[in-house]
Every structure is written in C-alpha cells, then in structure tokens.
Amino acid sequence: MRDTFVRQLLELARADDRIMLITGDLGYGVLDEFQRELPRQFLNVGVAEQNMTGVAVGLALSGKVVFTYSIGNFTTLRCLEQLRNDACYHGVNVNAVAVGGGFSYGPLGFSHHATEDLAILRALPGMAVLSPGDCWETACATRALVALPGPGYLRLDKTPAESTHRPLDAFEVGRARMIRDGAAITLMATGGILGEATTAAERLADDGIDCRVLSMHTLKPFDVAAVDAAVRETGGIVTIEEHSVIGGLASAVAETCLSLGIAPRAFERLGLPDVFASEVGSQAYLRARYGLDSASIVSAVHGLVGGRTRKVVGL
Amino acid sequence: MVSHDPWPSPIEATETLARRIRRHALNMTNRGKSSHVGSVLSMADIIAVLYGRILRVDPERPERPERDRFVLSKGHAGAGVYAALAERGFFPVGELASHCQNGSRLSGHVTHKGVPGVELSTGSLGHGLSVAAGMAFAAKLDGRGHRVFVVQSDGECDEGSVWEAILFASHHRLDNLTVVVDYNKIQSLAAVADTLALEPFTDKWRSFGWEVAEVDGHDHAALAERLERVPFAVGKPSVLIAHTTKGKGVSFMENAVLWHYRSPQGEEFEIAMKELED
Numbered sequence: 157m158r159d160t161f162v163r164q165l166l167e168l169a170r171a172d173d174r175i176m177l178i179t180g181d182l183g184y185g186v187l188d189e190f191q192r193e194l195p196r197q198f199l200n201v202g203v204a205e206q207n208m209t210g211v212a213v214g215l216a217l218s219g220k221v222v223f224t225y226s227i228g229n230f231t232t233l234r235c236l237e238q239l240r241n242d243a244c245y246h247g248v249n250v251n252a253v254a255v256g257g258g259f260s261y262g263p264l265g266f267s268h269h270a271t272e273d274l275a276i277l278r279a280l281p282g283m284a285v286l287s288p289g290d291c292w293e294t295a296c297a298t299r300a301l302v303a304l305p306g307p308g309y310l311r312l313d314k315t316p317a318e319s320t321h322r323p324l325d326a327f328e329v330g331r332a333r334m335i336r337d338g339a340a341i342t343l344m345a346t347g348g349i350l351g352e353a354t355t356a357a358e359r360l361a362d363d364g365i366d367c368r369v370l371s372m373h374t375l376k377p378f379d380v381a382a383v384d385a386a387v388r389e390t391g392g393i394v395t396i397e398e399h400s401v402i403g404g405l406a407s408a409v410a411e412t413c414l415s416l417g418i419a420p421r422a423f424e425r426l427g428l429p430d431v432f433a434s435e436v437g438s439q440a441y442l443r444a445r446y447g448l449d450s451a452s453i454v455s456a457v458h459g460l461v462g463g464r465t466r467k468v469v470g471l
Numbered sequence: 472m473v474s475h476d477p478w479p480s481p482i483e484a485t486e487t488l489a490r491r492i493r494r495h496a497l498n499m500t501n502r503g504k505s506s507h508v509g510s511v512l513s514m515a516d517i518i519a520v521l522y523g524r525i526l527r528v529d530p531e532r533p534e535r536p537e538r539d540r541f542v543l544s545k546g547h548a549g550a551g552v553y554a555a556l557a558e559r560g561f562f563p564v565g566e567l568a569s570h571c572q573n574g575s576r577l578s579g580h581v582t583h584k585g586v587p588g589v590e591l592s593t594g595s596l597g598h599g600l601s602v603a604a605g606m607a608f609a610a611k612l613d614g615r616g617h618r619v620f621v622v623q624s625d626g627e628c629d630e631g632s633v634w635e636a637i638l639f640a641s642h643h644r645l646d647n648l649t650v651v652v653d654y655n656k657i658q659s660l661a662a663v664a665d666t667l668a669l670e671p672f673t674d675k676w677r678s679f680g681w682e683v684a685e686v687d688g689h690d691h692a693a694l695a696e697r698l699e700r701v702p703f704a705v706g707k708p709s710v711l712i713a714h715t716t717k718g719k720g721v722s723f724m725e726n727a728v729l730w731h732y733r734s735p736q737g738e739e740f741e742i743a744m745k746e747l748e749d
Contacts, residue, residue: 176708201639206632210598210605211601214607214609215606217590217606242591345603
C-alpha cells in the first residue's frame with residue numbers, strides 16, 4: 157500500500173506541481189524516487205510533526221496540495237491539534253498519511269500500533285477518513301484526496317487484501333464497495349484486514365453460508381445506504397477493523413442504524429477491546445491474538461448464524 | 472483611518488491608530504465581558520505600526536495574492552487585530568460592538584471565518600509560526616515577493632512547536648519571514664521569569680540562526696525603523712524582540728497579571744477609557 161501510494165502520488169505530482177509530499181524524517185528508501193525527480197515538491201521537515209502539519213497548512217493556504225507522511229500515530233495524534241485547528245478549521249487540502257495502520261508495525265510495540273486513529277480523526281469536522289483495503293483502493297484514494305478540496309486522512313496498511321479490483325469497478329469516496337454479495341451476513345471491513353474478511357467469506361461459503369463482503373474504505377463520509385441495505389437484505393452485520401471497537405467502523409455502523417431507526421438481526425463488532433496490545437508480534441499474529449483473523453471471523457459468523465445475537469464486545 | 476488614507480501612515484497617524492485600537496479593545500472586552508485586555512494593550516503599538524506602515528494589504532482586495540501575510544499567533548489578543556482591520560476599512564467599525572456577543576463572527580480568539588483580512592485563526596498557542604513558515608516557504612518556492620509577519624507572545628515560547636518552527640525557518644533561510652515577540656514578561660499566571668525563564672532570550676533566537684533586533688515596543692518611530700528594514704540579514708529569518716508593558720496605556724493595568732483575565736467593568740472601565748482619551 158505504501159509503495160502504491162508513493163508511486164501514485166509521484167505520477168500525479170509530475171502533472172500537478174501544486175502537489176507536495178512532506179515527511180517527518182521517515183520513509184527510508186521509499187521516498188527516494190519522489191525526492192530525486194521532484195525535489196521542489198518534496199520536503200523532509202525533520203522529526204517535528206507539529207511543525208510539519210503547520211507548515212503543510214501554510215503551504216496549502218498558498219495554493220499547494222499537501223500530503224504529510226510518517227508512521228503510525230505521528231501524522232495524527234502527535235499533531236492532532238494542528239490537524240484540528242489549522243487544517244480542518246481552515247478547510248485546506250492537507251492530507252495526513254499514516255503508514256502502518258493497526259498492527260502493521262506489530263513487533264515494534266504499542267507506540268507504533270495505530271488503533272484509535274480512525275475514531276479520533278473521524279471526530280474532526282470536515283476531515284475525510286480513508287482506510288483502503290487493497291492496493292487498487294489505495295491508488296484510488298490517493299487520487300480522490302488530491303481532488304477533494306478539504307483535509308483528509310489516509311490510513312495505509314502493511315498487509316493489504318489481495319486485489320479486489322474488477323474491470324469497470326468504480327471507486328467513490330463515501331461509497332462502500334461490494335466485494336461479494338450474499339444474504340446470510342454482511343461482513344464490513346475497513347483497511348487491509350479486508351483480506352481476512354474475504355478469506356472468511358470463502359470458507360463460510362464452503363459451509364453453505366453466503367456472506368456479503370463490503371470494503372468500507374471511507375469512514376467519513378460514511379455510506380449510510382450500504383448499512384441500510386445490509387440490514388434489510390442480509391441476516392446481520394459483523395464489523396471488522398484493526399482498531400479499537402470504540403469510535404471506528406463499529407461505532408459508525410451502530411450510529412447509522414440507530415439514526416435510521418433500523419437494527420440488524422445480528423450484530424458483532426470485531427476489533428480491539430478497550431486495551432493496548434502490550435504483547436508484540438507480526439500483524440498476522442496480533443490479528444489472530446485479538447480475534448480479527450479469518451478463523452475468528454468464521455467462528456463469529458457461525459455464532460451469529462447459530463442464533464446468538466448482538467454479542468457485547470469490550471464493554 | 473479608512474482605506475483611502477495615504478499609505479504608509481505618518482507616525483502621528485499610527486499613534487492615533489494605536490490609541491483607537493486600545494479604546495476599541497476596552498469597549499469590546501467590556502461589552503463582551505471578556506478577557507485579555509492587558510495582552511491587547513501590550514501589542515497595540517506593534518499592531519498599529521504594522522497595519523499603518525508596514526503591511527502591504529488592501530482592504531478593497533483582502534485576498535490579493537501579492538498581499539503581505541500577517542499572522543497573530545497570540546490569538547487571545549484578537550480584539551486588537553479586529554480593531555486594526557476595522558480601522559483600516561476591512562469591515563465596518565460598528566461591527567466591533569458584536570465582539571464575543573451571541574451569534575457574532577468576532578470570537579474572543581482571532582478567527583478568519585467571515586472576517587476579511589484575517590489570514591489565520593488561532594487561539595491555541597504555538598501554532599502561528601509553523602503556518603507562517605509554510606506561507607513563507609511557499610512564497611520562496613513560487614518566486615513571490617510578499618512577506619510574512621507574525622506577532623507572538625513571550626509565554627507562547629514555552630510551546631515546543633514554536634522551537635520546531637524556529638529551527639525550520641532558519642534551516643530554509645526564510646528571510647521573508649519576520650516575527651515580532653510581544654515581550655511584556657508576564658504570562659498567564661505570573662512573570663515569565665518565575666514561570667519558565669526565557670532569558671537569555673535574544674541569544675536563544677540568535678543561536679537558532681535568526682537575525683535579532685530589539686526595540687521599545689511602544690516607540691512607533693523605532694518600531695517603524697526596524698520593521699521597514701526587514702530582513703535584518705539576507706538569508707535569515709528576522710525576529711524583533713519588542714520590549715513591552717502588559718496593559719500599556721492604562722495606569723492600573725500596566726504590569727499587572729490581573730488584567731490578563733479580568734474584564735474591565737464599571738468604574739474601572741470608565742477610568743481606563745478616560746486615560747485613553749485623545
């Protein structure tokens with residue numbers, strides 16, 4: 157995803173000299189081509205994310221389209237108030253890019269786990285929140301953020317889903333993509349963990365349970381219609397996110413249902429309960445450890461289809 | 472002073488403008504029952520010289536691309552900027568009466584929304600300089616000749632983000648960027664020296680690669696002389712340490728921590744207005 161993003165941005169930036177990429181001293185080896193080819197559109201501001209975001213806003217107020225780049229929480233939580241007051245309040249085209257959503261940097265420890273970012277960024281007025289599931293969606297999301305006039309957040313995963321792209325597929329900000337259709341249960345996933353959802357759906361199909369799989373690549377604006385359809389047309393909803401169950405995808409779905417006055421027949425939130433992952437391991441290990449891998453999804457769906465409804469997670 | 476007045480204004484005119492800013496600020500904080508009048512009085516002369524003589528801005532075309540950019544980083548003193556903008560003709564002076572009132576666009580901390588002439592909304596300290604540095608960097612990148620000016624407070628220099636921006640500006644040789652520090656030596660709860668000492672303050676800026684000048688922040692001729700010759704050195708950002716008196720112009724507000732928060736009401740308001748009569 158990271159490489160796709162950089163490649164796509166470079167391609168766009170060649171044709172549009174308003175586009176700038178600013179890094180907070182991270183991206184070793186990954187940003188070299190961009191820097192070499194477009195040195196006037198590249199800036200390494202050093203290990204100073206608050207200043208990076210403020211500078212980005214100053215550039216954007218001068219007509220630039222800016223992407224700030226770093227790992228995990230450094231482009232978001234470290235400079236949250238700069239995003240809120242400077243980027244969002246001024247409505248400028250500054251896009252925070254976090255490489256390493258969720259447990260991407262699992263072995264590096266809790267400081268590098270980005271597991272509350274979606275909730276926090278989603279709350280900022282005017283902030284578009286994009287969390288693509290595969291590399292195709294990553295390239296689309298990058299193009300979309302250049303075109304969107306306001307601030308954005310792009311969460312990139314180390315382990316994307318295998319390409320879900322089909323010919324004539326369209327990508328639209330705020331519109332979920334149906335990866336497969338089914339009536340038993342809707343699996344809604346955001347980010348690279350979409351791959352676990354599609355794998356789970358294949359296994360469940362072998363068991364005679366046909367799942368709808370939606371890639372919720374945009375958390376804000378949120379696709380209300382997709383939730384409505386999932387409630388009406390399928391037997392329930394399972395949300396899957398490499399993120400806290402508080403404030404992210406699960407919350408967005410639940411809020412949407414209550415606002416619409418509808419309730420899924422079954423509902424389960426797969427995500428990190430209200431804890432830090434204090435043990436380390438690969439992204440795959442931590443997904444399994446916290447019940448987010450395909451086996452856990454399969455088991456959750458079996459539980460729901462078997463009659464249990466609305467299990468309470470992490471409260 | 473209105474938009475068709477000759478520019479730059481003579482010194483007497485900026486002194487008049489400063490007095491008007493002070494009177495407006497007293498009225499605004501009185502009606503709005505709001506804080507920070509001492510902070511506005513502290514920087515009123517700096518703001519008057521900037522808007523009267525230095526900033527190339529046009530109230531008829533507030534978004535003209537060639538305009539100089541001004542950022543008030545100590546956003547709590549926003550009343551002073553609103554007053555200066557109204558006096559320069561960016562919006563009607565009468566609107567100042569709505570400051571901090573229900574439904575008003577003139578918030579206690581300076582906002583750009585619906586207020587022509589305000590470049591950046593601030594209020595949380597330590598934001599303005601980074602954004603201003605980004606503006607200055609963009610101007611260099613695009614070969615534009617406009618300048619960027621920032622007024623920030625001394626207490627604000629406690630914020631780490633300020634020093635991130637200071638490093639950035641000198642590294643990139645942003646000589647189109649000028650900071651004026653309103654150095655009144657009093658912060659929110661106590662004296663700067665007793666809270667988090669900044670001295671040796673000029674040495675700090677100098678060691679970070681800025682060209683430093685000092686001035687009496689209430690001496691209009693001296694302020695104008697310094698600010699008319701920025702950059703102080705080619706290839707370096709400029710900082711003007713303006714030694715000021717918090718609450719300047721109202722005897723009982725001068726050098727008093729109290730008037731960072733206290734709103735001028737009743738007899739105190741009447742006396743203050745009398746002291747600031749023409």
